[in-house]
Amino acid sequence: MESHQSIPKRQNTLYSLLNSLDRLSSSPWTRNIVFASALLFFFVLILIPPMMGVLQKINSITQIYAVPELLNRANSAIIWSFITAFIVSVLDLVAALPLAWFIVRSKSRLINIIDTLADIPFIIPTAALGYSAILFWSQKGGVSSLLGVESLVSPGLLLVLLLHFAFSYPVIVRVMVGELLCYKEVYEIAAKTLGAQPFTSVRTVTLPLLKPALISSFLLAFARSLSETGATVMVAGTFENGPVFIFYNSDNEGALVYVSSILILSSIIVFLIIRLVAPHFKLPIRKAWPNLEGKLSSRVAVRGRDFVTIAVFFVFVIIPSLFVSMPLFGALFDGTLFEAISGSGPWSSFWSSMLLSYVIGFISTITNIVAGLPVAVIIGRKKIGRLSPVLDSLVNIPIIVPSIALGVSLKIFWGGLGMPEFWVLVLSHTTITYTYFVSSMSAAILSVPPEMEEVASTLGARPFTIFRRITLPLTKYSLFSGAVLVFTRCIGETGAAKAVASSLKTVPILLVDWIVKGYVSTSESALGIGFLIISSFMVLLLLRVIIRCKR
Amino acid sequence: MPSVKLENVSKRYGKIIAVENANLTVEDKEYVCIIGPSGCGKTTLIKCISGIIRPTEGTIYIDGKVVNDIPINERGIGYVFQDVALFPHMDVFENVSYGLVVKGWKLSKARPLVEEMLNMMALRERIRDRPNVLSGGAQQKTAIARALASGSKMLLLDEPLGSLDVKVRTLLRYELRKIVKDLELTAIHVTHDQEEAMAVADRIVVMKAGRIVEVGTPLQLYLHPKNLFTANFVGEANFFEGRIAGEIKRKTRVVVDECDIYSSDKKFFNETHVVAVIRPEFVVMRKPTGRKNCWKGRIETEAFVGNMVRYEVRTENDKIIAVKLPFAFSTQNWRVGDRVELAFPPDSMLLYEYPQIGLEKEISIE
């Protein structure tokens, strides 16, 4: 009696709300409705529209057959998409794995610096990376002047390769670092007690056991390269891959539908093939060369390898990515900043684009959290039995397919239903980032031992109580980082935004226009990019603060 | 020449002292067990010997040579891990032949050796199986075969039977000792199970909180432990606190709460604060004789422990004393609630100086 009176009123309302939710969750019907709605949302709003859109206008591809030259260009663009993605992913795997190893295993004092730096290209929106790459490799202020040439790498295939290498690199580092951190070192130690040189033990024991992680990081890098639009457009010059082709041919419906549908179909097929074939790829483990591998394990060899790895990291990844900060600093002091804040000239449309991007980002993030959480639970707790891995694969489709192709399809689908451009933008951004949240959350839920939830239920807790008092607190880090991933991806997305909207411009599209069409000064471009980068950093900082607070 | 010698070996992690000043000699072909409660440093110690951990201080000798700076893969010591650590992506044959393959051997050359080793372990028919389909006992035997196939003459075992059922453990430990003795190996085996240690070891090393507390043969540690912790850790014991009060009939008299206990130990002066210890199976329990005896009481609990019955007797001076009798003698005579008299043969009553930190802390196994 007394205790009831002592609870303040506000808490009481929250308490009774939670209480009623708890009670609702006991009923299997309520639970089924929640899960069914989330699944419905996924299929009806996320998965099916991109497939349906291109199918609706499939007849228009006859238009492209009428123009053989266009057809050839389209075909070669598609093939080059896959070729560049493959080359880049292989190079990235070879170059980034030693760095991940260095971060986790080395005893050097440089580790913290390298670890933080390795995340940067991942956080910076790709449009910024593209501009930075141009400044570094192509223009007079960069490497070119050091070597005394006009332009070391002018826009074209090579620059595209360099750019993709730089922005897929951190993906592999992050995945492999995470994997190495929870890898049980005992296997390697066992190998060493049996007499294996360190190099041999890694080759014959560690790498084979890391194969699943190597495959999935390869696929992630591959998907990123295949999908990226904005930065690629900036550096492509006359070279064309799929996204670039679509970007420049957005008025030709036949070409659009042709390339988009092929990209959608082939990317899913290529992924399936790699997924199925790669695990059977066997590394040689039945032979050893103790003398040679002993030398490769020596301090000198290891130092040499670390040096080369870090050098490649700096020269090809970090410096090109951060190079934009040079003109950025200049822009802070030459009056451009003042102009930007006052909103004059091109800046007025900049700020309205910023606002648009942020609004889209927030709506997408909230939607994905609310709609994605039940699906993450379904996958993480295998609630549909043997179909759970199938659902997991389906959920991954939105990031496998190049986002610009998705955008084309969605514009046809939703535009055809008369939906306003703003909402089509929102839906496409939500679709593209849905997977990030669900994957992150389902993996986290999977890592919570089922016993914990089982014990909680025997202690009298109803399903919703268990969810909010046990599962959620134990997975909150993944929840926040999933949300951050969604938000930053939204802010940085170019492909889908370009395909969907003709009048509304999100910030990345605006910036690509500025840079490609060149009607804005370097200072102004750099500053615009700068604002974009800063907003990403702010969000990341916010995440770090929230996590630390709750601890 | 001793196989292993540890000289003043210590290992610190910041402020935490995992191992403090360990001195130990293990002779060639000896089977030594290191026992102690969780966290006492026993695993850290053998990891130092194998090279997995570098000691903060001290020297480690193997076959007379200083090995502190020699890396793991060059020490030639077989190691069996607590969680087995068989390579999941290799079958039994590939696992067991690994030690030879990494030395440059061709698989065809290694095959006969591996097959012989597996025959010895009765694992020949599982040669193509993956670790995940083997039972716990078979996995552990494979791990041992793997450690031995590379030809090492010394074997370090870290709780090798820890993950197995009690019944399997009891069977496997004899097989383990037999293999070690048949192959004339030196073995250092770490375990928290003192019964296991007593069944297999030539000598046992007792550790507590990073220090080596006592070393001796199983019989020595059980019948004549040199300190209180060993007395409590290696088997069960009854503890009495009291003071020395002279001698009667050449037996030391100890006064415990106004009652007397006699011991054949003659180490201490009068008035010394001591602890007297007797194992439950040496306590004599008989029907009340009517004579004056302090140690009279009632049977409070009866627990059936296999071939013995363990009784708890609450004496008139409110002490609980554990008594163990062979099954055959017990159930025919005693029931819970019976009045009994206890006698303590002086030869089995051991005396120790009362510890500075107090009895409970001294014998604590947590």
Next chain:
Amino acid sequence: MPSLRLVNVTKRFGNISAINKLNLELKDGEYLCVLGPTGSGKTTLLKLIAGIMKPDEGEIYIDDKLVNDLPPQERNVAYVPQNYALFPHLTVIENVAFSPLSKGLSKDEAYKISMMMLEMMRLAGRTDSFPNELSGGMQQRLALARGLASDASLLLLDEPLGALDARLRVELRYKLRALVKERGFTVIHVTHDQEEAMVVGDRIAVLRHGQIQQVNIPYAVYNDPKSIFVANFVGGANFLEGYITERDPQGAWVQLRNRYLVRINETRFSPGERVVLAIREEQTEIFEHDSDKQEVNLFPGTVQLTSFLGSSIVFEVLLENGDVVNSKILVSQKKEKLKTGERVYVRFSPRNIKTFGYPQVGLFRELEVI
């Protein structure tokens, strides 16, 4: 009125029956130990009773109410899994208060009950610590406190002492039983350690391949095993194979390897039948000298191995007919001076011999515990 009743309960995973037509009855306030090797279905059994799993066939009654379709949170059964599953993000007291709070008690009431439980478990000084800061023994007590605070009348413990050191296990098993008995809980305690089961259980149920082989008080299971598996798993024994040669009203003769004849008091088997004799190691008597009197079942042999186990010593003896038997004596019986290679005499008193029919799958498979 029995507290728990299982009738023909079956649970399948694919083609394998983890629990196979199991029947069990438990009285209110009883402490039952379910004993069995890994893989015998012990954890599945507890999960079925707790409601975490649903049986494919059969009924489960708690306090005479059919609970098959009742979810775990409404069964009033506390389940403590093998690794405790303590909530790592909640403090000690928050862990214990979880159940009362979930059941709708106010914060004050919940904390009052929790403090009571913690005091009982001697953890009252660590209320604000986190589970990973506690030692193994303390974690076990915390897991128990959390289960007891749920006010459930039925407690399901899955290898509660399994994660602890051997010595700590021995010490805590007595305390565990005392505590539970004091509060009058009904308990099912699952373990693979037969010594533990015999010490703590009012009754023992021996589980193998999802079926109960025997249920009785420890003494009866030990003294009168109904199968070779139970005789081997609970207490261990020497097993000798042979044939019945002669039978008379008082007993029979069994011929072992190489014509050794053993006298038994069993009359159930006919001459020619193949049998297995089981004699406990501690009932296998060992002597340094031959006996003057004409003794039945007295065989010469040589000591192969001496194992000192602390309070017992085991001698492995190779009998002259080729059979190997173990003889276990208490160290206080002062025969520890017997050495390897010495000639000894071994005797099996007929009343200590249990006779079983030879198993269909063969003796080796029947004794398999791995």
